[in-house]
Amino acid sequence: xxxxxxxxxxxxxxxxxxxxxxxxxxxxxxVDIKTSGQLALDYLYGLExxxxxxxxxxxxxxxxxGFDFLEEYYKYGxxxxxxxxxxxxxxxxxxxxxxxxxxxxxxSFVSKPLxxxxxxxxxxxxx
Numbered sequence: 001x002x003x004x005x006x007x008x009x010x011x012x013x014x015x016x017x018x019x020x021x022x023x024x025x026x027x028x029x030x031v032d033i034k035t036s037g038q039l040a041l042d043y044l045y046g047l048e049x050x051x052x053x054x055x056x057x058x059x060x061x062x063x064x065x066g067f068d069f070l071e072e073y074y075k076y077g078x079x080x081x082x083x084x085x086x087x088x089x090x091x092x093x094x095x096x097x098x099x100x101x102x103x104x105x106x107x108s109f110v111s112k113p114l115x116x117x118x119x120x121x122x123x124x125x126x127x
Contacts, residue, residue, distance in 0.1 A: 002028035002126060006052040008040045008069065009033075009088070010061040018056065018088070018114045025116060027123050028054075037061060037069030044078055051081040054126060056114075059089040059096055070103050079105050086110055086122055 005028045007015050015033045022031050032052065034040035044051065059066035066087060073079060086108045087100045097109040107125055110118055 001026075002053045002123065004028065004030045004032065004050070004052040004054075006040065006043075006055045006083075007031060007033045008035075008037060008055060008061075008066070009058040010035050011058075014058075014112070021114055021116060022119055025119055025123075027119065037064030037066065037072070040069065041072055041076065044073075045076065049081075051078070051083045053082060053084065054122065055083055055085045056088040056122075057085055059087060059091050059100070067099060070100075070106070073105070074103070079103075084126060086125075088112060088114060 005022055007018055009015050012035065015035070019031045019033060022028060032043070034043055057066045057069060066089065083105065085106045087106060088110050089096070090112045100106045100109050108122065110122070
């Protein structure tokens with residue numbers, strides 16, 4: 001079982017639905033939600049060592065995109081923790097996928113909407 005998942009998406013409805021899907025499958029103990037990359041970075045910065053095992057990250061967000069988040073994530077040194085990142089996005093551009101997978105913490109690129117099957121596939125990547 002995964003201890004903690006962090007959802008980073010600016011859309012509250014998407015976060016609500018994704019959180020419900022993940023919780024209903026009972027594959028993790030806690031789902032945290034942050035509505036911007038900066039809020040997520042602030043949250044991670046405040047953690048001692050209890051980092052989420054999985055981060056689901058949207059690309060297209062205002063102010064700080066998912067790619068901006070990744071650059072800051074590495075700049076702060078968060079890439080040294082156990083977290084793995086899956087880009088969960090509506091982007092259909094191959095160059096977004098290529099760019100995302102250049103970050104070693106990004107283990108997959110998944111198209112929205114999230115489904116039970118996609119969550120189970122993500123879980124299998126971590127176990």
